[in-house]
Amino acid sequence: MDARLSAKFPFLKEALEFAEENSADLESLLTSENFSPARARGRERVMDAIASGEVAYKPLMRDYDCLMEVMSYPYARMLVSVVWDRYLTKRYALGEAVRMNKVLSGEDHATMIKVSDEMGFHAETDPDGTMRMKFPDYLMLSSRMKSVDWKLINSDVRAGMVVLPGEKFNRLMQNALQDKIESELPLRPPDEFLPYLERDAAAVKLALDDAKAKMSPTRGEGMKDEFLPPCVKHLLEMSLKGINLPHSGRFALVTFMSALGLDYDAIIKIFAESPDFDESKSEYQIKHITGELNGTDPYTPPECKTMKTNGLCHEPDALCEKVNHPLNYYRIKSGNPMRRKEGESRPRPSLFRFLQVIIALCTAVRLPTTANQSIIISIQLSPNPKISKDPYPKCIATYWMTGNTVESTTLSARPRSPA
Ligand code: SF4
Secondary structure, eight states, X not given: OOHHHHHHOTTSHHHHHHHHHTTOOHHHHHHOGGGHHHHHHHHHHHHHHHHHSSOOOOOOOSHXXXXXXXXXXXXXXXXXXHHTXXXXXXXXXXXXXXXXXXXXXXXOHHHHHHHHHHTTOOEEEOTTSOEEEEHHXXXXXXXTOOSGGGSGGGSEEETTEEEEOHHHHHHHHHHHHHHHHHHHOSOOOOGGGHHHHHHHHHHHHHHHHHHHHHHSTTTTSOOOGGGSOXXXXXHHHHHHTTOOOOHHHHHHHHHHHHHTTOOHHHHHHHHTTSXXXXXXXXXXXXXXXXXXXXXXXXXXXXXXXXXXXXXXXXXXXTGGGGOSSHHHHHHHHTTOOOOOOXXXXXXXXXXXXXXXXXXXXXXXXXXXXXXXXXXXXOOOOOSOOOSSSSOOOHHHHHHHHTOOOOSOOOSOSSOSSOO
16 A cells, blocks of 8 residues: 555545554554654644644655554544544544645645545546536535635536536545544544543643634633623623513523633523523523534524514614624624625626536436535444454444444444543
8 A cells, every 4th residue: 555645645445454554553553652653643633723724744755654644643533532522523624624635736636536536526537637526516515615716607517527627626625524524523432542542632622722712702711791792781681680581582692602602501590590490491492502412513693683683682882883793792892803804796607607507407417415425424333442452353443544334333423422
């Protein structure tokens, strides 16, 4: 197996085979001194992702360094799994995906197709150096791209295939890897792994908390009443006076408090004064809204327009005229304004482009499917291995490195909490 290719793309089956050829198993990764560079690099991968949203890449020449790089990938995935934080999972997935995009830009078409195939997207190359992808795949992978350049109507579509320059193709592969990792993690590390991961996981958690505090509108200093917008102040006052809030008011309050970083205990105290307070019901609602219940993203607080529609905008002041969101009000008043992106104008699609899309729709044979179409969602773990002299079953390494299906299904791929 190609050592350098494996180091560049440690999520490929080829990387797993390279590790197996070199007798690198998970026991050695966690316990052997020989693998301490892999553990250090694995931790660095996660730290890079937290700090900059990109896992750094440096070219490697020696096979030993390539092996360490390959094994650092499952170690990083274990750390992310142990910390068990949705933001971290997403950030790490982004970091690995951005790294892959950069690495892919220096590769030939055969490698681009190999990477694409392994992520479940069939691609072809043209003699002129462009890439082609089926338009349903294109639609799926480009759905989050906001620029008009990515609209299908502005793309070159031929016989159901979208023709793409290399950099655009690689950007879509970035999205594919990001989705893949997000759907795979967190995994359940066996109990026996935990003592070996504890120290690095604690360091990651610390860095994560720090990054979250910096990102928060309160910059980790806790909510300050003097910065609250009039609408939220009013909702809080009503709640503390024991006045029943309408459902939309509770939703606005919980999402706002959650966005400011208040935890469940702090939020539920606000509702404890309500005359119809029912702790178990409130707990369910709060945890559902904050995403704690299902491990999903928290709901975002409603913008001013929605607040006005719901009759929740209360005595707006001068600053209210300059904002479109209660969180922006808080940010500006606390001296932490949010950066805004320049708006882009949207060119009118030409008739030619429109016809191209119609032809593509008529000639394509496959319909778009869900974003996780090709991603394994029911990865299972066979009985927990022990840290022992015995080599790990092949499937366990697969589980941590490529996320591919393994035999013997007994546990959920997304268990409720790590052991
Ligand atoms: S304008 Fe917006 S921030 Fe101001 S009170 Fe109304 S909803 Fe709240």
